[in-house]
Amino acid sequence: DAGITQSPRHKVTETGTPVTLRCHQTENHRYMYWYRQDPGHGLRLIHYSYGVKDTDKGEVSDGYSVSRSKTEDFLLTLESATSSQTSVYFCAINPGAGGFGLDEQFFGPGTRLTVL
Amino acid sequence: SQQGEEDPQALSIQEGENATMNCSYKTSINNLQWYRQNSGRGLVHLILIRSNEREKHSGRLRVTLDTSKKSSSLLITASRAADTASYFCATSSGGSYIPTFGRGTSLIVHP
Numbered sequence: 001d002a003g004i005t006q007s008p009r010h011k012v013t014e015t016g017t018p019v020t021l022r023c024h025q026t027e028n029h030r031y032m033y034w035y036r037q038d039p040g041h042g043l044r045l046i047h048y049s050y051g052v053k054d055t056d057k058g059e060v061s062d063g064y065s066v067s068r069s070k071t072e073d074f075l076l077t078l079e080s081a082t083s084s085q086t087s088v089y090f091c092a093i094n095p096g097a098g099g100f101g102l103d104e105q106f107f108g109p110g111t112r113l114t115v116l
Numbered sequence: 117s118q119q120g121e122e123d124p125q126a127l128s129i130q131e132g133e134n135a136t137m138n139c140s141y142k143t144s145i146n147n148l149q150w151y152r153q154n155s156g157r158g159l160v161h162l163i164l165i166r167s168n169e170r171e172k173h174s175g176r177l178r179v180t181l182d183t184s185k186k187s188s189s190l191l192i193t194a195s196r197a198a199d200t201a202s203y204f205c206a207t208s209s210g211g212s213y214i215p216t217f218g219r220g221t222s223l224i225v226h227p
Contacts, residue, residue: 103164
């Protein structure tokens, strides 16, 4: 898994509660991404980061925020979880050796989040 | 919004047969990638093909790219039960090199 871990791996929470998912990499790569995967939609980009404290929005960023205070950690926060945020969340990194996004992405194992 | 769309959505074959899945996209691309996802796992990168390339091979995998038709195909030869997975194409285009994923093809290989 290219040194990528996600925590927690499974979480059940209630509507309105805050939730933080963590992505940790051991390779010191610059580019990190958060995706959600839902049946019928494939993977959709939530937020991405191109360095410490450098982040930007993806296709489905509403209701999510991110932070990256260290190269190795990229946090995804749901400020007030809703049932529509029930999904599987994947973190990915891009080595970027060929330039931003010119190389393949490596994915973490995923976090299954259920919001009741 | 999806840039690439895989076809078929589902494919069921016998072990030893070849499996072909296609990806069509709408706008010019920088590169196109294919990924595999086993049930309950993260995606695994298979092949990246750049817009100026027409064919790439990796083991039993063959990817072609036809930019005039805005399409790509992934061929898995002599399939095995272990090839059972979902396969996704991902394209990057314009000034953004962040890949956009399709909805995937679900492949089942029967032993």
